[in-house]
Amino acid sequence: MQQLLTHITTYHRLSAEAEKALQECFTEITLNKNELLLTQGNVCRHLYFLQKGALRGFYNLDGKEITHWFGFENDFVTSFHSFITGEPSVENIQLLESCILWAIAKETLDDLFNRHHDIERLVRIIYEKYYIRLEERYVNAQFKSAKERYEELILQTPHILERVPLGFIASYLGISQETLSRIRSKF
Amino acid sequence: MQQLLTHITTYHRLSAEAEKALQECFTEITLNKNELLLTQGNVCRHLYFLQKGALRGFYNLDGKEITHWFGFENDFVTSFHSFITGEPSVENIQLLESCILWAIAKETLDDLFNRHHDIERLVRIIYEKYYIRLEERYVNAQFKSAKERYEELILQTPHILERVPLGFIASYLGISQETLSRIRSKF
């Protein structure tokens, strides 16, 4: 919990009361490797803070699993579309390692927003940062070669190679595993 | 201005006072076709609401212009990264048609946030919707073929073909103009 509180100060400093209220609204969850935090078809009613571990978001397309994001320490994770719209999720969230997570339900968060302007500001600022991150990913996906995308990924998340199977990384990069292997072989 | 006020109610209904305050903070701007709303290297200090017209965001890469987004009626536009971080923009915003815009400066918006929780909520909700949109674009960019991306674009923005030269559309789709032409020729 302390880690979550410390982490959010990198975005915005909360008042003591807001911090206390926030603290009371998160619940600790631990799950084991390969377990699913969310299964497609279900509504994702929670936002999670990933304290320790790694996970991936993936969906099924023509019988193949497409990994479209990874989560690591200090990431906020959820099936965003489902969480916001309340519609069933098209994606699954699977643990790549055993994880410690902190969960908050959407209604609880909305309630916090009503009680503490400060917390809504915090989330507004977090959204801004996450939006910028996604914009960067979008530009990479659309306008860079497979090799460039791979190099960019290693730069951004150097630890990823030791923690995530190459098959998932290839999928995330939008290339076949064979192509990724060949890119890697040419140092 | 009325169009802006009406449009934001599709996201969140403001109190009368908040609406009044908001109204006073936007300034009307009209610009002609081909003019630049923002030039790379400059900090983008404003958020704009596009009442009428069309524009594009593009940046230069190896001497080529990469169009990475379009704006149309009722879109909020800015160089988001620059607007949020205060760093010089890497992108340009150019008018594809003569436009009517409403501008608000970042400090003015921050001031509104302090005075009206309600307006910060509105923006938080707008961010959520724009994030979801961008996620969809990302998935298209990364995991779909050029043909699929084109079909998706036509579905989302049917009017785009009459308003935007194919060269810009090809760039936006991340393909060469020749490839786009060939996709189109096979109906």
Next chain:
DNA sequence: TTTGGTTTTTGACATAAGTCAAAAAATAAT
């Protein structure tokens, strides 16, 4: 260790998309 399973790499070939050059079509200017 040895075995069995998973993950990663390699090879041969197929396909999607890019590049360069030129023609054709559409638009704008005289």
Next chain:
DNA sequence: ATTATTTTTTGACTTATGTCAAAAACCAAA
């Protein structure tokens, strides 16, 4: 209308990446 300019299409060829199959490397138990 006629010419000039820009936009779009077509053709020939190249390159990046995908697919399928098999081999190799790696890992985890027994």
